[in-house]
Amino acid sequence: MMPQTELMKRTGCLTRVGQMALIIAIVVSVALLAGAFYQQSAMARDRSTYVSDNDLVAVNGIEMHLRCTGEGSPTVVFESGAGTPSLNWWEIQEAVSQDVRACVYDRQNIGWSAYTGATPTSELTANTLHTLLTNAGESAPYILVGHSLGGVYVRAYTAQYHEDIVGMVLIDSSHEQQQARMPQAYATWAGAEQPILNLCRLLAPTGVLRILNVGAESTQFTADAPVYDEEIAIFNQSHFCAGVRADLAGITNLNAATGPDSLGELPLVVLTAGAQQADNLEAFPADFSLEMLQQADRMWLELQEELAALSNNSEWIVVEDVTHYIHLDQPQVVISAIRNILTQVTVS
Template identity: 30%
Template sequence: MLHLHHSLRTALRRTARAGAALIAAAFVLASAGAIYEAAGNWIDARRFPQQGRSIQIGSLRLNLDCSGRGGITVILDSGMGGPALDWILVQPEVAKFTRVCSYDRAGYGWSDASPEPRTSRQIAGELKSLLDAAGEKGPFVMVGHSFGGYNVRVFAGRYPRDVAGMVLVDASHPDEGSRTDAVLSGAQLARQQQDERRDETWEQITEPLTIHLGIRRATVALGRKPSRHLSRRLQEEFLYLENMPKFMRTVRQEDAMFKISGVQAVAAGPLGERPLIVLTAGKPYEPDPLLTPQQIERQANIWIRELQVEEMRLSTRGEQIVVPDSTHDMPQDRPDAIVSAIHGVWTSVR
């Protein structure tokens, strides 16, 4: 019995030592990660200065980046998770024929995060205040990519005199989820929803730690696919902006309000006779591995031939242009198609 007690105490001591060693190792790794993150932020903040200028609207400072000259100004609104930098391949080309402004919505890039709900109505109001404070005069040609499509539609509904025309770039549709999910079986839909809930819960739990310890910086850097459209420096700048703690919080907040924003876009009503070009991506973005090729094709047809056509019909002067070699990331895949569409609408209203 004494031998057993001695052995147990020895085992406990060994376990304690091993545990202490693991804790020490974890502390060293955590410290190294925190130093890596702090150093990365310090370097990036100096490598990537603000593009644009900060404008005070109420308690917020929002970043507005305008260039070019012209009678009618073009306003660019990015998709969910997209800073003003999303338009880096589009804006310089538009600036060759007119004035054009991109901006960081609250919570992205060089703009402050906002305590207000991230609905399209709130965002449209902030954009209006930003343009007024900056002295930018309408009417504008509004351009919205993805979720930005909701925002510019709501903007047009709230401030009709400020909108001369519109370009929707593979823009979100309020019924996209229900209509494309209709091709899934019950089991597939349940699995998809389960995966989404698990991923969301895991992100909320781990995000503060992964950012502080530099884990997110490392995984995003390693996981980002090389782009044939963007230079290495631009890709690193995107990484810097996406690694800001406010970035993922804002993405989640916009996503949580996505359905409400869709309802607000519908309530904004049609555009009447104002010119509209709807650009539609012809290539699947990230096909769901749970789906069969037939289901993927059916979803693509619903998107291209139904949902996007319905958006074209928002205007009596609406036109749809399918861009066959572009994914949803059209601002990087085919910026020339966007520039051409903007020029077409701008020419018809100037």
């Protein structure tokens, strides 16, 4: 049997350990509560700074962000790629709005639009955009500009509301069958959840990411860009990473049994990034082979060629030395493509 003095000594040690653990738990809890309060206050300040009430439109009970500038018809409407806010179009919108009206918007879960957690589908996205434009008082005809997954969504919109559309620009657009036709390992990787988003999703509401200024390390804009601070503010929203995660899940729907619908004689410009993924092997998982990435590059070009063939009035341009984000790398190329469509529409 343990001597009573020894038992009391050990019991006292355990009590002190318990007290220390309780103190640490209290300190951590207070810090998290303080961080969460700071995060909520800062989010409210950011929204009042960057979001006008005129840019918020209710769609089926969900508040969505739409920013339109310029005057003239047709109106150019931009659809962003997966997980990216409408702010990425700022330079192109600024240029196009000198000629006609130009509208950018954030899908639900993204940017300044409300977070719902729902995975987007082509039909839902097309219907939501149509309702958004209608509720905002915007009117057809439209030229649709879609980047990446946004290209699938603008084609879905055209299939449902073809009488409203007079032209289209696709920027390194996704294809309705790409998940089924790309190399299996590549398609699985492209559609998989990114673990970093789960960590970010948990930390963001505590204010930790804002305090550490992680957004400044994540922006693709330089500090002298007019939208630099706003993009950091978007990143600092509590739902940012959860929203990106939900939006990226839309990629898993790209396994349609049939390809996209014909666009007939619709004026169409297809812009394809010339940079090859096989030239950037180190950016991919270690088990990815050079041969597989080369196969993926060939398939991507094949899919892009199919998109260009959707219209009998199309132009396919492979833009050399740019990444998937052509509109950020070389915005002037996109501006020229839009103005090309505008010229055709005006002449016709």
